[in-house]
Amino acid sequence: MSDLETQEAFAPGTAPGEGIAFEILGDAEFPTADMSLSIGPAHPATHGVFRIVLEVSGERIKSATPVIGYMHRGFEKLAEHRDFRQIKALVNRHDWLSGFSNELGVALAVEKMLEMEVPDRAQWIRMLMAEWNRILNHLMFVGSYALELGAITPMFYAFREREDIQHLMESATGGRLHFTYNQVGGLKVDLPKGFMRQSHGLSKLLRSRLPDYKDLVLGNEIFQARTKGIGPLPADVGLSIGVSGPTLQATGVAEDSRVTEPYLKYGEIDVHVPVGENGDSFDRFYCLLHRIEASLDIIDQIHDHMPAGPVNQKLPKMVKAPEGATYVRTENPLGQLGYWLESDGGRTPWRLKMRTPSFSNVQAIPYLMQDTLFPDAISILGSVFFVVGDIDR
Template sequence: MKFERETGNQKQETDFGSQTIVQETDIGRDQPDLHLEEMVLNMGPQHPSAHGVLRLVLRLDGEMVVSVDPSIGYLHRGFEKLAENRTYLQFFSMLSRLDYLAGFFMEWAYVRCIEGLMEIEPPPRAEYLRVIAGELNRIISHHMAIGDYLLNLGALTPVLWTFRDREDVIDLLELLTGQRMMYNYARAGGVRYDLPDGFEEQCRQFLKRFPARIDEYEELISGNEIFLARSLGMGVISAGQALDFGLSGPNLRASGVAMDLRRHDSYSVYPQLDFDIPVGVNGDSFDRYKCRIEELRQSVRIIEQALDALPGGPVNMRVPPMLRPPAGEIYRAVETGRGEWGNYLVSDGSLRPYRLKMRDSCFVALSTMPKILPGNKVADVVGIAGSLDLIMGAVDR
């Protein structure tokens, strides 16, 4: 008997809901009744693991993924166009809505662009406060990434544990910025507020108890054989591939490329702080998870040092209320929890940005999915997507 897949004789059927296209492919001419079906499964836009509203058009051969076509834009709010129609200051409050789990980084990149164009340097205390806010943000971002990844793998408890500790950090950020998620904290030439009373003490308490909590996560997750079976060797991205794909952040470092903008660009006061860059070897889901866990520890170190070295002085400098950066173009990026968040700001010297292009790492991570997913099982689609840590608010902008 000969089984051959023939593409000539195809039947298409259009339908609503989760079933869009059905392709029936005949195999073997001598057996007209024998069909080998490739099922087209629309994962999303409403799906428990869609991380917002992501639609993956999967073509499945049984449980095996044949091809993936991510379809995005369901959360597209036109931030880049909105930026062109608002003054520099007006746009601040919108920024943290992009990557809503680590909103401060967006503000940071934006103010770095404005400061670069205006050629001003914020006072050192402001830089330290930015580092503290940024690292706290990185912690909650990684919390979410780890918890969500495990939830995608079907584990219930890790996400609740990380949320428990995430709550502590969010309290700290609320103390610092007045907001739990949409901070609106950074300002051109500094930050909005100085440290509130009791913040340092509360923060140090948290830093003291947090490493034990990280060990607790590791005890629950890293040693679990089922987790290992689901993450080791899954969604492998080699170092060369990762660079080619343009991945950044923990996703890139898990593949073995020690590229961290905090070191690479050495912005803010990061050169004065001592921290390690965790690097993976195999570039699989496990390494990505492990990198995030290690980065949690490094963030604790950074915040401790920043609190110790926190200089006195003002937290912002006098800039005109209507920002009017001189004409010019600048690209500046920060390292968020998910990788490089870059802003390309074109100013024509007016009150509004002429063009603000945002570079987002989740967008890039998502674009790798058609390349790394085929050949995996349906279950690994959500597993690998979870390990890449996608936030659709940032992807769609």
């Protein structure tokens, strides 16, 4: 049994198990070939067309290489040929779970260039909507992350909650996913009657349902066994890679644009930023779940603050940003979203560069997946919260 030769008995293309090279060795050692395992582009754990090429030995991962771009739609180029009203309908599609926050970023950028004063009421409503959108997004990930670890039920509960929130937002914006509610200088139209009451009731209802998620997912021993100590990300590595949002907060860095660089009226209310300790999968999920609670707190404060007044202002027929450039960053549900807007004074931007949170977050994947087990790769992949459209744009 010591003949060290590669068997090539089968003709390539026809043999069963083609492409696997056999090496028969002595009893003393039994080296095996590494297998390259391609997760995606169509794999349930990547929720989208994202691909990671794993080099595995057995179930142990030697290296992980994310392959992106399957869903590149050329947003930045498209934006150069759209006026600002049309861009709003465009950008709420790159991170389709945070439509409102995306369009908010563009609106803020244009307003900043125009040095436009947005009515107070519009700013508060924008915050309210942004926070509901944040919860909408986080609930999706609470459900999908549990699903990736094999728990099916939280997904259904999360979608029940999402349905309620979508119904609420639909009553004001008309959309369930792509809201297109912002416009330069404010909002398209004011809230419908009874919205505040419903919003208040929903925030109460959600608060009463949050313990279910903690019992069902966060407190579950199997869940903890699958996530604690898996894929720890040190704070300095996280910062150097450029991760943001729950992924960064899990490392213990309380970086959140709403606190560190308040936009809208976030400076006037208390924003709690939950942070983790170890930066592992468990902490990332912990931050995500507690950000829902923090957002509910913000929503309650907004309910108390909501002023009366106009929500938009008269715009010229064609909004044109003055010549120049600006950068606006907002705390999107998944992390920091930045828009670099450069204008030559025309009706369309000369350049719109997006700094999307998902793109930066997935950069941490090769680091996190090194020397873990294959199921842990799924646990890590799910906990570095990303939306594929937001990576590929």
